[in-house]
Amino acid sequence: MKKRNNWEFPVCDLCKSKKYRIIYESLTYWEYHGKFRIVKCSSCGLIFTSPRPRLPEVEKYYTNEMYFGRDIGARDNINDKEGIELSYGPVYNLVFKKKKKGKVLDIGAGTGMLLSKFKDAGWDVDGVELTRSAVSYAKKKYGIN
Numbered sequence: 001m002k003k004r005n006n007w008e009f010p011v012c013d014l015c016k017s018k019k020y021r022i023i024y025e026s027l028t029y030w031e032y033h034g035k036f037r038i039v040k041c042s043s044c045g046l047i048f049t050s051p052r053p054r055l056p057e058v059e060k061y062y063t064n065e066m067y068f069g070r071d072i073g074a075r076d077n078i079n080d081k082e083g084i085e086l087s088y089g090p091v092y093n094l095v096f097k098k099k100k101k102g103k104v105l106d107i108g109a110g111t112g113m114l115l116s117k118f119k120d121a122g123w124d125v126d127g128v129e130l131t132r133s134a135v136s137y138a139k140k141k142y143g144i145n
Helices: 055-061 072-077 080-098 113-120 132-142
Strands: 002-004 007-009 020-027 036-041 047-049 103-107 124-128
Touching (some): 113 124
Antiparallel strands (some): 020 036, 036 047
8 A cells, every 4th residue: 555644545445456547536525635536446346535544544534423514413404415416416427427226335424425316316325334423314314224
């Protein structure tokens, strides 16, 4: 795994290949510093983020009760559909051009916003998240386990 400052350029977590192709460049989030890139492993097809923050830096991106700069408990007043499109529109467009239905696993699923549109489009969705309040929100708001 190549490292530069607080960022790492990982090998594929599934097959350990170092070969990948970039499928989305310069993905930014308003609340985080840095640009992210989505890549696809040339060997097994796994899609992942590279570069990504090194493990000690990751917790800076995920405070306990806050996602997208807001208290999870106060999110009922937010227009989620607009937030989803603003945050993930380019990702959906890229995926839906290639495939209409399938399965998606989101590691670090947060409040389930990314998975919600896939679920609405008839995809089989699953997510992994460590923050209990975010898991509860995803279950309550979107019916995602």
